[in-house]
Amino acid sequence: MRTYLYCEAGFVEKPQWQPNCWINVECPDAGDLKFLTQELKVPESFLTDIADTDERPRTESEENWLLTVLRIPMQSTQNGIPFTTVPIGIITNNEITISICYYHTEIIPDFITYTRRKNLIVKSKLDLILRLIYSSAVWFLKYLKQINNDVTAAEKALERSIRNEDLLQLMKLQKTLVYFNTSIRGNETMIGKLRSIFQEPESLNEELLEDVITELRQAYNTVNIYSDILTGTMDAFASIISNNVNTIMKRMTSISIILMVPTLIASFYGMNVDIHLDQMPHAFAIIVIFSVILSALAFFIFRKIKWF
Known part of the structure; x- marks a missing residue:
């Protein structure tokens, strides 16, 4: 699907192509x-x-065409990963500006709505590229807030009961942060390349460029902070799981030893030999009481050393 957008105090959709308009192509067909x-x-x-x-984010030229590839975030349902990044290409020459993305994202419609609400005038193709990078950084931050909320919810669920599903969810969120980190760094590198390509003073808005760099750095720092927190959380829960396994094994060993005591005594007195108790009254009760006392003693010892 393609739309023709012309800048008139914000991008306005036109019914057909005309020179110096922006052609936005989303999920292109034949x-x-x-x-x-x-x-x-x-x-x-x-x-x-x-x-x-x-x-990856890069720039390439062929004849009079310039291709700029950026990475933008989007919601995803593949493999259970909530967010991922996809490439968007911005193809320009002296008269035409085309953006192409093979996926449906929220960034472009939001950007168009924003330009209309703010009555923005996009003066050049570099201006458009920088504003798209700025918009991608804003959406990176927006999705990072959702990721932080998902991490908090998973942590609360793990505090009640450690389940494989919650741990897998944290791993998928960690993958998302890796995708975000790589894409943000690639977009930031692209800014330096664009500055070397568009060296004309009239085509470079220094104030906008500074805002874009600031927003990207904020997104990059936020990704690193959340990634460090999530890594620490995963390590902490891994230690908790290992400690829980050790505790369970200690308890199972203690129970086995306690149950082994009466079993051992019963084995001794169950042998087909003279045990000198067959004529004693209440011999069975005495053996049972003796077994219970030894088992209680073993339980007390294990309780003392905190194996129970």
């Missing part, structure tokens, strides 16, 4: 790809690169 390659003459290699889920 018709969209044909329009880009045949009518706009976009290199097919660019479209192939953007389709790669693992494509």
